[in-house]
Amino acid sequence: MRFSVPSLSLLTALAATLVLSGCAALYPPLGWTLGAYAKGEVVPYVLDENDANVSACGTGNGLTQLMASFGRVVKSPDYVLFYTDLLTGLCAEEQAYEADLRHWRARQQGQSVIARDELLQAQRWHALAAERRMKAVGALTRRYGELDERYCPRLRTRDDELTYMVGLVTVLQAVRSDLLSGAQVGVPRDLAMQAMRSSTCLDNEKWWGVPQAIRATVWSFVPGSAPDGADIWQAYRQAGAVAARHGATLPLTLFALGAGNQGRDNELREALRQAAAIRAAEVAPPEPYALVDFISRGQLLYLSDQIWIEQTGARTPAGALGTFPGESRRPAANIQGLL
Amino acid sequence: MLKKLTHAALLTGALAFSNGAAAMVDRTLCVFDVVGANGDTYQMMKQYVLAAQQWGVNFKLKPYTDEALAKGDFMAGHCDAVELFGIATRSILKFPGSLDMMAALPTYDGLNTAIAALSAPNAAPLMKDGKYENAGIIPGGKVYLFSHDRNTLDDWEKLAGKRITVISEDEQAVEMIKYVGGTVMPASVSTFAGMFNSKSADLSYAPGFAYQALEMYKGLGENGGILRYNLGILTFQVTLHHDRFPAEFAQQSRTWVYDNMWDVGMRVVEQAEAAIPTKYWVDLSADKEARYNSMFSDVRQRLYDADKVYSRRMQTMLKTIRCRELPDNAECTRDTEGGPAI
Numbered sequence: 001m002r003f004s005v006p007s008l009s010l011l012t013a014l015a016a017t018l019v020l021s022g023c024a025a026l027y028p029p030l031g032w033t034l035g036a037y038a039k040g041e042v043v044p045y046v047l048d049e050n051d052a053n054v055s056a057c058g059t060g061n062g063l064t065q066l067m068a069s070f071g072r073v074v075k076s077p078d079y080v081l082f083y084t085d086l087l088t089g090l091c092a093e094e095q096a097y098e099a100d101l102r103h104w105r106a107r108q109q110g111q112s113v114i115a116r117d118e119l120l121q122a123q124r125w126h127a128l129a130a131e132r133r134m135k136a137v138g139a140l141t142r143r144y145g146e147l148d149e150r151y152c153p154r155l156r157t158r159d160d161e162l163t164y165m166v167g168l169v170t171v172l173q174a175v176r177s178d179l180l181s182g183a184q185v186g187v188p189r190d191l192a193m194q195a196m197r198s199s200t201c202l203d204n205e206k207w208w209g210v211p212q213a214i215r216a217t218v219w220s221f222v223p224g225s226a227p228d229g230a231d232i233w234q235a236y237r238q239a240g241a242v243a244a245r246h247g248a249t250l251p252l253t254l255f256a257l258g259a260g261n262q263g264r265d266n267e268l269r270e271a272l273r274q275a276a277a278i279r280a281a282e283v284a285p286p287e288p289y290a291l292v293d294f295i296s297r298g299q300l301l302y303l304s305d306q307i308w309i310e311q312t313g314a315r316t317p318a319g320a321l322g323t324f325p326g327e328s329r330r331p332a333a334n335i336q337g338l339l
Numbered sequence: 340m341l342k343k344l345t346h347a348a349l350l351t352g353a354l355a356f357s358n359g360a361a362a363m364v365d366r367t368l369c370v371f372d373v374v375g376a377n378g379d380t381y382q383m384m385k386q387y388v389l390a391a392q393q394w395g396v397n398f399k400l401k402p403y404t405d406e407a408l409a410k411g412d413f414m415a416g417h418c419d420a421v422e423l424f425g426i427a428t429r430s431i432l433k434f435p436g437s438l439d440m441m442a443a444l445p446t447y448d449g450l451n452t453a454i455a456a457l458s459a460p461n462a463a464p465l466m467k468d469g470k471y472e473n474a475g476i477i478p479g480g481k482v483y484l485f486s487h488d489r490n491t492l493d494d495w496e497k498l499a500g501k502r503i504t505v506i507s508e509d510e511q512a513v514e515m516i517k518y519v520g521g522t523v524m525p526a527s528v529s530t531f532a533g534m535f536n537s538k539s540a541d542l543s544y545a546p547g548f549a550y551q552a553l554e555m556y557k558g559l560g561e562n563g564g565i566l567r568y569n570l571g572i573l574t575f576q577v578t579l580h581h582d583r584f585p586a587e588f589a590q591q592s593r594t595w596v597y598d599n600m601w602d603v604g605m606r607v608v609e610q611a612e613a614a615i616p617t618k619y620w621v622d623l624s625a626d627k628e629a630r631y632n633s634m635f636s637d638v639r640q641r642l643y644d645a646d647k648v649y650s651r652r653m654q655t656m657l658k659t660i661r662c663r664e665l666p667d668n669a670e671c672t673r674d675t676e677g678g679p680a681i
Contacts, residue, residue: 333452338453338660
């Protein structure tokens with residue numbers, strides 16, 4: 001015990017020396033370790049985690065800055081950052097949609113001042129979503145190269161292909177979020193055309209019809225982008241048929257967005273009905289699908305809610321995706337001659 | 340288009356407000372749900388309450404886990420409206436309450452047709468009796484026979500000597516058990532599952548949702564089984580003291596409930612049935628099923644002849660719907676339950 005005081009002093013002095021001069025040396029290995037862990041474990045977990053709201057607003061918001069900070073001491077963990085930024089974008093978009101639905105409800109109720117305020121609120125959230133999505137696009141291009149390069153990127157694994165596909169959808173979402181924000185962010189609009197060309201780097205059948213739906217969506221959003229003789233709705237329907245075979249709804253979500261953008265009410269309802277049919281069918285969704293499903297489901301519900309609120313003041317009832325107000329879900333019962 | 344929609348919405352909103360402001364009345368709706376205020380039925384009634392505001396009634400919901408108590412409070416006038424199973428409703432309103440007749444409708448489509456017919460305006464005089472009036476019917480699910488021993492289920496003659504729970508007021512079950520030679524074990528909606536699980540009864544009939552909600556898997560154990568034969572379809576029915584409501588309320592309510600609550604009810608039913616593990620289902624061969632059909636046909640005819648507790652008019656209507664679905668059934672050309680159906 002006599003030596004305890006000098007020993008403690010010595011330890012304190014050593015610790016102080018390490019803190020003052022040597023911690024920087026510890027950060028890179030810590031960065032590599034955490035980066036590898038996030039890439040190898042967190043991303044696959046998020047991709048397959050059913051409670052995607054936790055992924056988006058919990059993991060996304062919680063991990064982004066921690067992971068991004070390692071870019072200061074080691075090579076930027078772009079693969080992980082792509083996902084964390086993507087998730088934070090989704091989280092912001094969810095808030096934007098809620099404000100937008102409140103705007104529609106106020107409008108339906110004739111409360112124009114509230115409607116205007118909610119619309120402005122929605123635009124703020126859309127702007128934040130656009131910014132976050134552009135960060136995700138930045139991480140994507142740092143990892144896989146610029147989208148306007150002549151050659152396709154080297155996508156070594158299935159995970160790379162999945163990430164690239166989700167990345168191209170994120171590009172379209174970034175452009176759309178900026179449009180919905182009232183162009184507050186200034187996302188370059190030519191990114192959509194670049195994503196359209198890059199989509200040919202992915203096999204349409206292998207990726208559930210998403211690449212073809214990406215192309216049709218750009219045709220729908222960018223005037224003059226469709227090749228001669230191309231039929232947007234035919235392309236969406238073909239993509240939808242592939243999607244149904246795989247039990248995936250993302251192509252139908254893009255179909256619904258494209259139809260909504262063009263004001264094609266019949267096609268919008270067709271897409272929502274088909275997406276609901278895929279969700280109700282017994283075909284197991286592709287793996288890993290939870291995150292993609294979340295991206296898809298949020299958009300589908302929002303587009304459906306918009307129709308319901310506009311007409312009834314209340315959002316889509318539980319289990320009623322793919323059906324519309326005033327529309328019978330069953331053929332009329334034959335009650336002739338019963339009473 | 341949006342402008343038009345907004346204008347129409349404004350106009351509708353203004354009209355609804357002026358109607359509501361003029362005639363809104365406060366009423367109590369007593370809701371029976373085995374689970375209570377967190378149960379599926381109670382949740383459905385929350386949606387109904389919002390709709391009722393459009394027709395000038397502001398409902399306060401009151402949950403009951405005891406069906407007899409809910410019914411008693413309604414009859415004593417403490418509740419202005421009540422939601423009960425069709426079987427319990429029958430002694431209040433004989434015609435709609437007879438809808439839950441034993442093995443009367445083979446499919447949910449058949450039940451949908453029946454509810455559509457009862458909810459149509461031309462059925463209104465039949466939906467009212469004395470002080471009471473029906474205000475809507477929601478599907479509650481098919482009733483199946485649960486047994487500790489799956490081997491007893493494939494032929495109704497094996498039910499002889501077995502102790503079978505019977506929910507009070509279910510005279511048709513008593514008639515059926517007498518017919519097959521079983522022993523009636525009196526029970527209530529709240530007690531039958533406990534009797535089955537503790538093995539003080541050999542068999543119980545129950546809707547699909549009882550499997551999880553009332554833990555009937557405990558009684559099924561390793562050797563138990565559930566007969567995939569529809570003993571009847573339960574309904575949830577709302578009944579009113581009609582003089583306490585606006586004149587048009589009941590018909591508006593019946594129409595709305597049919598148009599809006601069928602899918603809501605069926606979603607709960609389908610989820611509950613899907614939760615039953617495949618291993619428990621016992622399927623009948625075609626000839627054994629025909630024997631069950633014939634037994635139930637005889638039991639229903641006895642009830643028709645007795646003409647006490649069931650509405651003959653309802654029985655005849657249900658036979659017509661049944662025979663539209665299954666025209667090859669032997670009964671369809673016979674002079675039973677009010678005459679041939681074809």
